Amino acid sequence: MEFSSLMNTSFDLNAKPLRIIDESLLLRGALMEELSRVSAENKKLTEMLTVMCENYTQLRNQLMEHTSKNSTGVDNTPTSRKRKAEINMNNGNNNNINGTENVGPSESSSSDEDSSKKPKEELIKAKISRVHVRTEASDTSLIVKDGYQWRKYGQKVTRDNPSPRAYFKCSFAPTCPVKKKVQRSIEDQSIVVATYEGEHNHSHPSKLDANSTSNRSMTLGNVSCSTTLSSSGPTITLDLTKPNPSPQETRSLREQMASQLTKDPSFKAAIAAAISGKFVQQNNQTEKW
DNA sequence: CGAATTTGACCGGCGC
DNA sequence: GCGCCGGTCAAATTCG
Numbered sequence A: 001m002e003f004s005s006l007m008n009t010s011f012d013l014n015a016k017p018l019r020i021i022d023e024s025l026l027l028r029g030a031l032m033e034e035l036s037r038v039s040a041e042n043k044k045l046t047e048m049l050t051v052m053c054e055n056y057t058q059l060r061n062q063l064m065e066h067t068s069k070n071s072t073g074v075d076n077t078p079t080s081r082k083r084k085a086e087i088n089m090n091n092g093n094n095n096n097i098n099g100t101e102n103v104g105p106s107e108s109s110s111s112d113e114d115s116s117k118k119p120k121e122e123l124i125k126a127k128i129s130r131v132h133v134r135t136e137a138s139d140t141s142l143i144v145k146d147g148y149q150w151r152k153y154g155q156k157v158t159r160d161n162p163s164p165r166a167y168f169k170c171s172f173a174p175t176c177p178v179k180k181k182v183q184r185s186i187e188d189q190s191i192v193v194a195t196y197e198g199e200h201n202h203s204h205p206s207k208l209d210a211n212s213t214s215n216r217s218m219t220l221g222n223v224s225c226s227t228t229l230s231s232s233g234p235t236i237t238l239d240l241t242k243p244n245p246s247p248q249e250t251r252s253l254r255e256q257m258a259s260q261l262t263k264d265p266s267f268k269a270a271i272a273a274a275i276s277g278k279f280v281q282q283n284n285q286t287e288k289w
Numbered sequence B: 001c002g003a004a005t006t007t008g009a010c011c012g013g014c015g016c
Numbered sequence C: 001g002c003g004c005c006g007g008t009c010a011a012a013t014t015c016g
Helices: A002-015 A021-073 A084-092 A105-107 A112-117 A119-124 A207-213 A248-265 A265-288
Strands: A128-134 A148-156 A164-170 A179-182 A191-196 A215-220 A223-228 A235-240
Touching: none
Parallel strands: none
Antiparallel strands: A128 A191, A148 A164, A164 A179, A179 A191, A215 A223, A223 A235
C-alpha cells in the first residue's frame, strides 16, 4: 500500500481546471481530509490483512496436523449401504489414490475377523469430503464449479431428500477415479452439497480457472465450510452438522475461515480491487463537486 | 456430427 | 428369499 502515490492524486486533482477558485480551495481541503481518512482506513486494512495472514500461517499448520490425523474419516457420515463398485474403485486403482490415506484407523479399528469379512470397509471412508456451496435457490443446474471437468452420468431422487442427486465423474483424465455427488441441502435449498469420493490422480486442469470461480473449501472435523468469491463479494457457507459445537470450536473455525480467506490470492485481489475501487469512486465523487 | 446430458432400466448390497 | 434403495449403465435426446 503506497500512500505517497495516493497523496499525489491531490496534486493531479488540483491541476484540473476549476471554475471558481474558492470552490477549488474548499474542494482541495475536503479532498485532503477525505484522502487522509481513506489512507488511515487503508492502513488499518493493511494491518488487519497482515495479522490475518500471520494467523493463517499459524492456523494452517494446525489444520494440516488436524487433517492428517483425521484424513480417513473426514466428515464422513457413512450410510449403511456401500457398494462393491466403490470398493473396487478405491482398492483396484493403481494410481495410489488411497495410498497415504488408509493408514491409521484401519489398523486400530478392525480386527482380523473383520478384515477377513470386510477387508475393504475402511477404504471406503478414505478421501470422502463434503463441500457446501451456496448458490441461487432458483438455480437447478446442480453445478459446483471447482475447476475440474466433470461428466454427469446419472441422477437420482433419493429417499431422504426430495431434491435430485446428480452423479459426476471426473472427465479431465480418463483414468481419474474421482466421483462427486451433488445434491441440494434438504434444510436450505440455496446450499448445494457436493460429496467428493477419491482423489484426483492428475494436476488441477486450470488453477486460473479455479481462482476465477474461487470456490474454497475445507473440512474441520464434523464441521465443513466453504467460501465463494464472486463479484458480489465473498460468501461463506457453513455446514454445522455437529449438533452443538463448543464456543472454542466455533472460534477456531471462524479464525481458520478468516485465515483461509486472507491466504486466498483471489480474496486479496478482491480486497485490493474493492479498496482501489473505493478510491476511484471517491475521486469521482469529489470530481463532480 | 460429435460431445454432453438425460433418464429409465438394471445391478447389487442390505435389512427384514 | 424378497423388496427396498443407492448407484451405475447405456440408449435416447439435446446441444453447440
